[in-house]
Amino acid sequence: MSEILRRDPRKEWIARNRLHPKHLEVLAELGRGAASEWMGPQGLVRKNPHAVGFMGPHGIRRIDRSGVQQGQGAGGARASAAVSKPRVEIDEPAFLVTVVPDMGGGRLSGHDRDLLGLARQLADADPDARGAVAVVTFGAAPEDVDEAGADRVIALEAVEGFAPERRLVxxxxxxxxxxxxxxxxxxxxLGGGDLGRRMAARLGERPVTGLWQVIEDPEAPLGWQCTARGAAGSKDILRPMPRLVMAxxxxxxxxxxxxxxxxxxxLEAGLPEVSEPALPGGVDAPWIEDLGQVPVDPAGVALSEAEFILSAGNGVRDWDGFHEAAKVLGATEGASRVAVDDGYMPRDRQVGATGTWVTARVYVAVGISGAIQHLQGIQPCEKVISINMDAGCDMVKRADLAVIGDAAAVLSALVARVQSARGQEGATESSDASATTDKEARNAA
Known part of the structure; x- marks a missing residue:
C-alpha cells in the first residue's frame, strides 16, 4: 500500500468552513477536533485560527477570555468552560496570600475578582517558591471561587449583618x-474598606489604601512596590508594599x-466561641447596634451593582408602562444602545460592551434582539429572561427563560400578577392582626 498521504479536497473545504453542517464531524474524522495545531500532509505544522474562542450569534468566531459563550445558556456554557480550563494545584505553598472578598449578595463581584488577580500576581511571582491564594469567607464560599484563582478556601463562621468586631475575632x-x-x-x-482599617488597627500594621498597581522590587522588604491613590485621588503615592493592603x-x-x-x-485550633469577648480586655461593643438594611430606591442603584435589572430595547413602545413595571417589580432600569440613542433612556443606563457590564442575578430583556455587544455585557448574569416577539432572535437563544409575545401586554400582566399577590399577602396579614387584636380584647375582658 502506498505511503503517500492523499488529500480529500472536499473534506478540507468542509474543515475550513465552520458554518457547514458537517464541520465538527469532519474535524473529528481528520483528527483535528478543537486542536489549534496539527501536522499537515506535507510535514508542516498547520494552525487553526478558529480553534480559540466561540461561535457568535451571527456565525462569526469571537474570542471570549472570560470562558462564557454567548448564544448559549449560562449554566452549560460556564460548566463546559470550567472543565476545559487547565487545573492548577499547589500542594506545598511557600506562603499564603489571603483575600477577604466583599461577596455582595453571596457572589464574587468584579472588584473581588480583580483582587484575586492581584493575589495571584503576588503568589506566582517566584516560580521556585510559589505561594497559594487563600480566600477567607464568612459562611459558604461561592462555587466559582476556583475559577477566580483560589488555591485554598477558609470558610469561617457565618456572620450576619453589621458585626465588624466579630469578623475581626x-x-x-x-x-x-x-x-x-x-x-x-x-x-x-460594601464593608471591605471599613473592615480593613479596623484590622490594621488591631494588628498594628500600617496599611496601604487605594492601591491600584504593584511593581516587583527585590530591594523592598516584601519584594514589591505599590502605587496608591492619595489626596482625594489627585496624586499617586509610591511606597514599599506592606502586609495589609486595601485595593x-x-x-x-x-x-x-x-x-x-x-x-x-x-483552623486546627477551631473557630473562636461566639461567647468570646469581641474586644481585648473582656469588653464588648455596646456602641454598635445593627438596625438592619436600609431600603434603597432601585433607580439610584448603579447598573454594575444591581441584582435585578429590567432592560428595555427597540421593541418597547409603551415607556410609561415599562417605568411602572420597573417600579412595581423593584428592578433597576437598563437599556440597549438603540433605546439610548433614540433618547428614551439616559446614557448611564446603557448595558453592553459599549456601555456597562452587569452581573445581576436576574436580567430581564424587554424587546431586545441581542446584538453581540449587548450579549457580551450580560454574560456574567445568572438568569436571563427575554420578552420578545421574535422567537428566533439571539437574545431568546441566550435566555434561560423566553416569553414570546407583545412586551406591553406581558409587562402589564406581570404587574397585575405581582400587585394581586401583594394584595393577598396584605389581606392575610391584616386578618391575622385583626384576629390577634380580637383575641387580646377577649382576654382582657
Whole structure:
C-alpha cells in the first residue's frame, strides 16, 4: 500500500468552513477536533485560527477570555468552560496570600475578582517558591471561587449583618494560625474598606489604601512596590508594599485562563466561641447596634451593582408602562444602545460592551434582539429572561427563560400578577392582626 498521504479536497473545504453542517464531524474524522495545531500532509505544522474562542450569534468566531459563550445558556456554557480550563494545584505553598472578598449578595463581584488577580500576581511571582491564594469567607464560599484563582478556601463562621468586631475575632484566628504574607481586602464601601482599617488597627500594621498597581522590587522588604491613590485621588503615592493592603477595582487582571484547586483549609485550633469577648480586655461593643438594611430606591442603584435589572430595547413602545413595571417589580432600569440613542433612556443606563457590564442575578430583556455587544455585557448574569416577539432572535437563544409575545401586554400582566399577590399577602396579614387584636380584647375582658 502506498505511503503517500492523499488529500480529500472536499473534506478540507468542509474543515475550513465552520458554518457547514458537517464541520465538527469532519474535524473529528481528520483528527483535528478543537486542536489549534496539527501536522499537515506535507510535514508542516498547520494552525487553526478558529480553534480559540466561540461561535457568535451571527456565525462569526469571537474570542471570549472570560470562558462564557454567548448564544448559549449560562449554566452549560460556564460548566463546559470550567472543565476545559487547565487545573492548577499547589500542594506545598511557600506562603499564603489571603483575600477577604466583599461577596455582595453571596457572589464574587468584579472588584473581588480583580483582587484575586492581584493575589495571584503576588503568589506566582517566584516560580521556585510559589505561594497559594487563600480566600477567607464568612459562611459558604461561592462555587466559582476556583475559577477566580483560589488555591485554598477558609470558610469561617457565618456572620450576619453589621458585626465588624466579630469578623475581626475570626480574622485574628486566621492570622495566629497561618501568618499570611499578605492580607488583601477591597477598598470599597460594601464593608471591605471599613473592615480593613479596623484590622490594621488591631494588628498594628500600617496599611496601604487605594492601591491600584504593584511593581516587583527585590530591594523592598516584601519584594514589591505599590502605587496608591492619595489626596482625594489627585496624586499617586509610591511606597514599599506592606502586609495589609486595601485595593481599588481594576488593580489587576482577573483570572480567566486557569482553574485552581480551592481546597478547604480548616483552623486546627477551631473557630473562636461566639461567647468570646469581641474586644481585648473582656469588653464588648455596646456602641454598635445593627438596625438592619436600609431600603434603597432601585433607580439610584448603579447598573454594575444591581441584582435585578429590567432592560428595555427597540421593541418597547409603551415607556410609561415599562417605568411602572420597573417600579412595581423593584428592578433597576437598563437599556440597549438603540433605546439610548433614540433618547428614551439616559446614557448611564446603557448595558453592553459599549456601555456597562452587569452581573445581576436576574436580567430581564424587554424587546431586545441581542446584538453581540449587548450579549457580551450580560454574560456574567445568572438568569436571563427575554420578552420578545421574535422567537428566533439571539437574545431568546441566550435566555434561560423566553416569553414570546407583545412586551406591553406581558409587562402589564406581570404587574397585575405581582400587585394581586401583594394584595393577598396584605389581606392575610391584616386578618391575622385583626384576629390577634380580637383575641387580646377577649382576654382582657
Amino acid at each position: 475570626l480574622l485574628e484566628a486566621v492570622e495566629r494560625e497561618f501568618a499570611p504574607r499578605h492580607w488583601l481586602l477591597p477598598d470599597s464601601g 481599588l477595582a481594576e488593580c489587576a487582571e482577573p483570572i480567566s485562563e486557569t482553574r485552581h484547586a480551592a481546597t478547604p483549609l480548616m
